[in-house]
Amino acid sequence: MIKGADSLYRRPLTLEDMEALALGAWILGTGGGGDPYHKLLNMRELYKLGQSVTLIDPMELEDDALVAVLSNMGAPLVGQERLADPAFAVKPVRIMEKFLNRRFDAVMALEIGGGNGVHPMMVGAITGYPVVDADTMGRAYPEAQMTSVAVAGLRCYPLALADIRDNEVIIPRAASWRWMERISRKACTEVGSIAATCKAPRSGREVKDHTIHYTTTKAIELGRAVLKSRKEHQDPVKAIVKSCRGKFLFDGKVVDVERRATEGFLRGKAEIQGLNSDAANHFTVHFQNEFSVGFKDNKPVVMTPDLICIVDSVSGDGIGTDVIRYGQRVSVLAIPGPEIFRTPAGLQAVGPRAFGFDLDYHSIFDEA
Amino acid sequence: MRIGIDVGGTNTDAVLVDGEKVIAANKTATTEDVTSGVKEALSILTNSNPEHKSKITGVMIGTTHFVNAVVQRRHLNRVATIRIGLPASASLKPMVDWPEDLRSLVEGNCFMVEGGHEYDGRPIVQLDENALSNAARVITASGVTAVSVSSIFSPLNDGCERRAFEILKSENPDLRISLSNSFGRIGLLERENVSILNASLQDLSEATISAFESAIDASGIDAPLFITQNDGTVTNATTAREKPVFGFASGPTNSMRGAAILSGLEDAIVVDIGGTTSDVGCLRAGYPREANNVVEVGGVRTLFRMPDVVSIALGGGTTVNTKPLKIGPQSVGHQLNNQALVFGGNQLTLTDIAVAAGKLDLGEKARLNDLPAKMVDEAVRMIHQLLGQTVDSMKTDSSPIPLLVVGGGAMLCPDKMDGIDKVIKVPHAGVANAVGAAMAQISGEADHVFNDLSRDELLKKATDIATERAISAGADAASIKIVEMEDLPLAYIPGNAVRARVRVVGEIAV
Numbered sequence: 039m040i041k042g043a044d045s046l047y048r049r050p051l052t053l054e055d056m057e058a059l060a061l062g063a064w065i066l067g068t069g070g071g072g073d074p075y076h077k078l079l080n081m082r083e084l085y086k087l088g089q090s091v092t093l094i095d096p097m098e099l100e101d102d103a104l105v106a107v108l109s110n111m112g113a114p115l116v117g118q119e120r121l122a123d124p125a126f127a128v129k130p131v132r133i134m135e136k137f138l139n140r141r142f143d144a145v146m147a148l149e150i151g152g153g154n155g156v157h158p159m160m161v162g163a164i165t166g167y168p169v170v171d172a173d174t175m176g177r178a179y180p181e182a183q184m185t186s187v188a189v190a191g192l193r194c195y196p197l198a199l200a201d202i203r204d205n206e207v208i209i210p211r212a213a214s215w216r217w218m219e220r221i222s223r224k225a226c227t228e229v230g231s232i233a234a235t236c237k238a239p240r241s242g243r244e245v246k247d248h249t250i251h252y253t254t255t256k257a258i259e260l261g262r263a264v265l266k267s268r269k270e271h272q273d274p275v276k277a278i279v280k281s282c283r284g285k286f287l288f289d290g291k292v293v294d295v296e297r298r299a300t301e302g303f304l305r306g307k308a309e310i311q312g313l314n315s316d317a318a319n320h321f322t323v324h325f326q327n328e329f330s331v332g333f334k335d336n337k338p339v340v341m342t343p344d345l346i347c348i349v350d351s352v353s354g355d356g357i358g359t360d361v362i363r364y365g366q367r368v369s370v371l372a373i374p375g376p377e378i379f380r381t382p383a384g385l386q387a388v389g390p391r392a393f394g395f396d397l398d399y400h401s402i403f404d405e406a
Numbered sequence: 407m408r409i410g411i412d413v414g415g416t417n418t419d420a421v422l423v424d425g426e427k428v429i430a431a432n433k434t435a436t437t438e439d440v441t442s443g444v445k446e447a448l449s450i451l452t453n454s455n456p457e458h459k460s461k462i463t464g465v466m467i468g469t470t471h472f473v474n475a476v477v478q479r480r481h482l483n484r485v486a487t488i489r490i491g492l493p494a495s496a497s498l499k500p501m502v503d504w505p506e507d508l509r510s511l512v513e514g515n516c517f518m519v520e521g522g523h524e525y526d527g528r529p530i531v532q533l534d535e536n537a538l539s540n541a542a543r544v545i546t547a548s549g550v551t552a553v554s555v556s557s558i559f560s561p562l563n564d565g566c567e568r569r570a571f572e573i574l575k576s577e578n579p580d581l582r583i584s585l586s587n588s589f590g591r592i593g594l595l596e597r598e599n600v601s602i603l604n605a606s607l608q609d610l611s612e613a614t615i616s617a618f619e620s621a622i623d624a625s626g627i628d629a630p631l632f633i634t635q636n637d638g639t640v641t642n643a644t645t646a647r648e649k650p651v652f653g654f655a656s657g658p659t660n661s662m663r664g665a666a667i668l669s670g671l672e673d674a675i676v677v678d679i680g681g682t683t684s685d686v687g688c689l690r691a692g693y694p695r696e697a698n699n700v701v702e703v704g705g706v707r708t709l710f711r712m713p714d715v716v717s718i719a720l721g722g723g724t725t726v727n728t729k730p731l732k733i734g735p736q737s738v739g740h741q742l743n744n745q746a747l748v749f750g751g752n753q754l755t756l757t758d759i760a761v762a763a764g765k766l767d768l769g770e771k772a773r774l775n776d777l778p779a780k781m782v783d784e785a786v787r788m789i790h791q792l793l794g795q796t797v798d799s800m801k802t803d804s805s806p807i808p809l810l811v812v813g814g815g816a817m818l819c820p821d822k823m824d825g826i827d828k829v830i831k832v833p834h835a836g837v838a839n840a841v842g843a844a845m846a847q848i849s850g851e852a853d854h855v856f857n858d859l860s861r862d863e864l865l866k867k868a869t870d871i872a873t874e875r876a877i878s879a880g881a882d883a884a885s886i887k888i889v890e891m892e893d894l895p896l897a898y899i900p901g902n903a904v905r906a907r908v909r910v911v912g913e914i915a916v
Binding site for chain 2: 230231360361363
């Protein structure tokens with residue numbers, strides 16, 4: 039179902055690509071999506087066994103190809119004990135294939151940000167299915183309706199969810215993306231607040247028209263740029279800005295973090311006191327699993343769907359909203375968000391109001 | 407009265423203290439066999455103060471021996487690992503992220519067993535007790551005696567690990583078993599790594615603690631031995647034998663505790679400037695602030711009670727290149743006394759810069775006459791900038807805070823620094839670490855997930871657990887106070903789950 043050997047874009051990924059992908063995906067996670075470390079460890083083990091992954095161009099998919107959209111769902115804390123496992127990640131793919139009575143042609147990530155950006159690689163390595171160079175968020179977001187496919191109004195079902203025990207869940211139909219989110223979240227909680235999922239499958243046509251393309255490559259290149267700058271003792275923060283055509287917003291030190299868990303999300307804010315050229319200024323970043331809005335000296339300067347990335351000022355590593363802490367030296371960066379989220383429908387799903395901020399979206403990239 | 411001893415890589419520092427007053431102090435070279443160095447330190451202290459010998463109530467020793475063994479890959483036991491938690495976490499086996507050289511020395515048989523718990527305390531599946539009995543028999547046949555047991559979510563429910571302990575011991579009472587829940591935090595691989603490191607140090611900890619005990623016996627002091635821990639507290643010899651990893655970071659911790667005691671300040675930044683590095687840490691309520699994240703030990707990721715310390719390559723022995731002007735990272739280390747210019751050597755070091763800048767009077771100053779004054783000034787400025795940046799990175803807010811300076815290289819620290827309200831060079835700075843050891847208290851910690859409790863209720867519950875642990879470790883109940891308290895709401899998990907961590911300390915009960 040994928041165009042044949044004449045394909046222009048069908049490349050094997052190396053273990054070095056995986057190392058770079060993990061680093062880049064963590065930065066693009068904008069504080070959420072979970073640390074990719076355990077998934078990277080799994081990729082190292084799989085490559086040691088001789089397995090590998092092929093990355094394909096979304097535009098090379100046949101219109102009627104069937105693509106699995108994969109993610110791991112759950113609480114980051116649970117993932118620190120119940121570790122990522124490729125065999126477990128494959129289960130919902132097989133459940134869905136049985137349900138549809140049809141094999142997939144390829145797999146892809148629901149979100150490139152965080153551990154879920156590496157998740158389909160584990161499935162690709164085991165099943166041999168190629169991984170599509172695309173995702174549905176271009177970053178990480180907390181909820182199912184916050185995807186390019188939901189914004190485009192595509193069907194939200196069926197969904198397959200697997201447990202490590204012999205429990206399989208299929209949600210054949212749901213009234214809306216929000217209902218799908220609620221029902222699947224409930225099932226996830228029941229099996230230990232961690233579950234591997236296969237979201238509503240997409241046709242090749244849908245992937246071509248309504249997903250965010252080349253984000254795997256973007257994450258790999260971002261990771262490579264950081265690794266290269268470290269090796270050459272250059273500034274990794276500058277390397278990130280350059281690699282993603284982003285904007286450097288603030289240099290400072292975390293002086294306070296406030297977190298609260300509400301309605302199943304980790305909400306709160308981090309206060310950052312300026313250093314160096316920002317010494318006289320203050321920056322506040324709000325988050326709901328991911329960083330959502332940034333205020334410089336009490337003025338909103340950056341907001342979702344633009345990506346707000348907070349990285350370690352020295353190493354360039356991404357910093358999660360669950361681990362950002364007092365005293366960290368951090369740089370705040372903005373990276374342009376996917377076009378589809380800047381449309382009225384997109385802003386309704388993931389604009390500042392979707393995160394409880396009464397602000398009109400204004401992109402920092404629209405400024406001179 | 408107490409004796410405090412810090413056995414470092416180069417020097418063994420010892421003090422005799424009465425209350426918070428330093429009666430006597432000395433510095434001797436650390437010996438390869440540990441015992442004779444400690445014996446010598448003890449005899450110098452007691453011979454110069456024979457009238458106090460009978461009044462000594464405790465000998466507190468801190469040692470870098472255990473962490474050095476891991477870093478240098480020496481004296482390590484082979485460890486059999488048991489992980490309870492199948493069918494979860496099956497693909498990433500114990501030691502998966504260890505450096506190859508260390509792994510090949512330590513890795514024994516690995517057993518993956520069904521069992522473990524969910525975050526909410528439900529079992530994942532039933533514990534496979536037969537598999538544990540079989541594991542015990544295979545381990546016994548292999549001749550390995552050091553065993554690590556880890557179970558999923560054991561910090562929340564240690565039932566599987568405790569049951570495994572009973573089964574293993576009933577099969578073979580000689581097994582020395584490290585249970586991962588003793589080493590704290592949520593984070594399976596990191597907790598398990600600590601447990602395996604701990605198991606690998608069983609022979610060394612037995613030999614080292616016994617050596618300390620015989621040194622005390624030989625000195626004629628009739629007082630119990632206590633070993634200092636990563637968090638600035640002490641534990642008795644029995645616990646120290648079983649859990650050597652808790653002494654990994656006692657060096658920098660003792661320095662920071664000593665700085666707090668000697669200065670009388672409880673909230674400050676501390677810089678310990680030695681021969682090779684400067685260690686910067688933060689005191690909060692008189693104790694080192696703990697690292698809340700992964701700390702690598704000898705290339706192994708760990709997550710347990712460790713002080714949050716940043717080390718930079720800057721000390722009295724740090725070398726200086728002049729063209730272009732560059733400080734470190736190399737150091738002449740313990741060769742300072744013959745390699746530095748002022749001591750007749752050929753290597754420009756930071757000690758020479760300090761002498762040339764008039765901050766220190768040492769060796770032959772005339773040998774520095776050729777150093778251009780401008781270069782010396784520039785080097786001093788660079789030292790101050792390096793220290794200033796590191797100190798600043800440890801601060802948690804912008805309000806000014808005192809900086810306490812200890813260690814043999816204290817003269818390298820400037821008298822003024824941005825964001826620091828005063829720089830205090832502590833008395834007895836050279837033996838602050840031994841003072842910290844001598845004055846150590848006993849701690850207790852709780853790190854649990856609580857459901858459906860108000861913030862006040864859950865913090866109280868955690869405090870009660872921590873207090874009970876401190877008392878059972880030998881603390882005096884009336885003296886217990888809270889030194890750290892934090893709560894973290896857990897995303898996605900229903901029932902208002904909050905992870906709370908509380909640490910208390912108290913005086914040793916007499």
